[in-house]
Amino acid sequence: MLIHINAVNVNDECNANCLLRISEGTCDSIGQDFTAPGYEDAWSNGENYYTLDEVGVSRNAFVTNNGYGYDENVGKVISLTDSTGAVWACSMLMPNSMEPNTISASIGLYPNYQGELRPSGTVTVTFNYDDTLKLQYNIHGLEGNCDGCGIHIHAGISCETHEQVLGHGWNAGFVRDLWK
Numbered sequence: 001m002l003i004h005i006n007a008v009n010v011n012d013e014c015n016a017n018c019l020l021r022i023s024e025g026t027c028d029s030i031g032q033d034f035t036a037p038g039y040e041d042a043w044s045n046g047e048n049y050y051t052l053d054e055v056g057v058s059r060n061a062f063v064t065n066n067g068y069g070y071d072e073n074v075g076k077v078i079s080l081t082d083s084t085g086a087v088w089a090c091s092m093l094m095p096n097s098m099e100p101n102t103i104s105a106s107i108g109l110y111p112n113y114q115g116e117l118r119p120s121g122t123v124t125v126t127f128n129y130d131d132t133l134k135l136q137y138n139i140h141g142l143e144g145n146c147d148g149c150g151i152h153i154h155a156g157i158s159c160e161t162h163e164q165v166l167g168h169g170w171n172a173g174f175v176r177d178l179w180k
Contacts, residue, residue, distance in 0.1 A: 001073070003062055019043070023077045027090035034076050036067025101127040107139050111162045117141055123151065125131060 003020060021043040026032030033043040042064045066073070075094055080089040104124040121139035128134060135151070143149060156166035 001064060001066070003064065018083055019081045021081070022073060022093065023079065025077055027092070029081070030077055030079060030087065030090070034068065034073070036072075039065065039067035044064035045148055064076055073106050107137075108159070111159060111165065117143060125153070 006019050019047045020032045023030050023032060023043075024034055033041060035043065045067070076093050077089055078093050082088050103123060104122055107119050107121050108122055109119065118141040119139050120141055121137065121138070123135070123137040126134040126136070139149060153166065153169045154165050155169040156164045156165040
């Protein structure tokens with residue numbers, strides 16, 4: 001499964017010692033790590049660490065396999081620990097009530113773009129249960145038959161300025177830049 005962390009107000013000492021876990025129980029009483037019999041413990045194999053940037057924001061992703069699929073992980077506890085091992089964030093994994101595993105964005109002009117194109121439309125990304133994704137778009141105002149044009153997911157959190165868009169978004173620890 002692909003796990004993506006987007007957290008703010010993270011302990012400023014979080015480095016390779018801060019962990020994410022999926023467990024049995026509740027946030028009031030976290031139980032055993034949730035891993036299927038016969039599988040390596042997905043939560044202590046060194047792949048579930050998260051880090052943060054200089055302002056205390058953690059935007060990380062990693063791939064792991066606890067031996068269970070979507071249905072079995074729904075209702076389990078997901079928790080984040082700080083560098084001392086103390087749990088600082090916890091929630092139950094619940095299905096998205098709108099469109100499960102799907103996010104979308106309205107497309108407009110890129111910051112500071114001065115050309116003649118006026119794109120508008122929607123991009124939708126669906127994260128499949130087999131760790132793949134489906135990218136769909138309906139965009140008008142593009143250059144026709146463009147060779148070398150592209151559509152990318154970026155690491156930024158805003159399209160207000162070029163600096164906030166940041167570079168291509170992907171987990172370099174597990175895959176190459178998919179957007180090149």
